[in-house]
Amino acid sequence: MYTLRGVSRSWQLDAVEIPALVDVTVAFAPGEATAFMGPSGSGKSTLLHVAALLDPPTRGGVWLDDREVSALGDDARSALRLRTLGFVHQTYPMMAVLTPRENVALPAIWSGTPRKAALERAGALLASVGLDSMADRDVRTLSGGQRQRVAIARALVNRPQVVFADEPTAALDSATGAAVLDVLFGAAREVGAALVLATHDASVAARADHVLHLDGGRLVPRLGVVGTGRA
Numbered sequence: 442m443y444t445l446r447g448v449s450r451s452w453q454l455d456a457v458e459i460p461a462l463v464d465v466t467v468a469f470a471p472g473e474a475t476a477f478m479g480p481s482g483s484g485k486s487t488l489l490h491v492a493a494l495l496d497p498p499t500r501g502g503v504w505l506d507d508r509e510v511s512a513l514g515d516d517a518r519s520a521l522r523l524r525t526l527g528f529v530h531q532t533y534p535m536m537a538v539l540t541p542r543e544n545v546a547l548p549a550i551w552s553g554t555p556r557k558a559a560l561e562r563a564g565a566l567l568a569s570v571g572l573d574s575m576a577d578r579d580v581r582t583l584s585g586g587q588r589q590r591v592a593i594a595r596a597l598v599n600r601p602q603v604v605f606a607d608e609p610t611a612a613l614d615s616a617t618g619a620a621v622l623d624v625l626f627g628a629a630r631e632v633g634a635a636l637v638l639a640t641h642d643a644s645v646a647a648r649a650d651h652v653l654h655l656d657g658g659r660l661v662p663r664l665g666v667v668g669t670g671r672a
């Protein structure tokens with residue numbers, strides 16, 4: 442189980458402390474999807490970045506089972522992020538000198554998988570997201586939806602326990618976005634990962650098992666949402 446316990450994150454602006462996330466406690470179970478909703482500036486990206494160990498909490502901790510992983514040193518935290526966590530950003534800047542297959546294989550190669558095995562796994566993942574025929578193309582010829590599917594395959598290549606996705610379809614039209622979400626939810630379920638999404642789109646959140654609302658960095662208790670964990 443991956444948990445945030447009493448997590449706060451503030452930013453220091455001159456003498457003023459600006460709270461972006463306030464005392465958030467939440468658990469992400471394997472195989473389940475959780476969506477965070479809230480208006481712009483409500484703390485969704487901050488929550489995902491702190492949870493994914495890209496940014497340290499100012500209070501509280503992030504735990505993987507009985508380990509406080511946010512308290513690890515830089516090297517251990519990077520290694521854990523690489524092997525255990527996946528992150529799909531709103532848009533993913535791919536390395537144009539590499540093919541989609543090589544882009545997807547990189548995190549596996551970085552974590553010590555032999556190159557040939559990593560490229561094979563990348564090819565299988567690209568097939569599972571419907572990009573079999575694009576695996577060796579020039580990435581600059583890919584559409585936005587195809588790039589997001591490459592980003593999803595890349596986030597999953599090390600079979601992570603938790604996959605984070607920050608507004609993963611915000612840059613796509615709604616039909617392409619729906620297809621990308623099908624791939625993201627299906628792929629996360631297949632590897633048994635917990636999926637954690639940020640979105641301001643209710644139709645995206647409706648696909649998740651749990652929908653939680655943020656306002657001013659705090660979880661908003663709503664009847665029928667917090668408590669049962671279901672929308």
Ligand SMILES: Nc1ncnc2c1ncn2[C@@H]1O[C@H](COP(=O)(O)OP(=O)(O)O)[C@@H](O)[C@H]1O
Binds near residue numbers: 488
């Ligand atoms: N690097 C930063 N420096 C200062 N303030 C930040 C930084 N990142 C986010 N914030 C502030 O934290 C709050 C939450 O932002 P964010 O998590 O990006 O919200 P959302 O993703 O819901 O739009 C906002 O008030 C924002 O201005």
Ligand SMILES: [Mg+2]
Binds near residue numbers: 639
């Ligand atoms: Mg955001």
